[in-house]
Amino acid sequence: MTEKHLSNGNEPTVFAKCTDCKNIYPAQEKTNGNFRPVGTDGSCNCGNEEFERVE
Numbered sequence: 001m002t003e004k005h006l007s008n009g010n011e012p013t014v015f016a017k018c019t020d021c022k023n024i025y026p027a028q029e030k031t032n033g034n035f036r037p038v039g040t041d042g043s044c045n046c047g048n049e050e051f052e053r054v055e
């Protein structure tokens with residue numbers, strides 16, 4: 001049993017761009033309309049926590 005179940009809530013569904021430094025992350029859309037970059041603590045490495053969807 002080494003395979004992880006894919007629906008563990010940590011799969012990126014969108015790409016999101018930091019509104020400050022413009023870094024782009026694979027991210028999950030949150031219910032409040034913001035985005036959470038996957039693999040981080042929820043903020044950009046510049047410290048910003050606001051992201052916008054990348055089309």
Ligand SMILES: [Zn+2]
Binds near residue numbers: 018021044045047
């Ligand atoms: Zn940033």
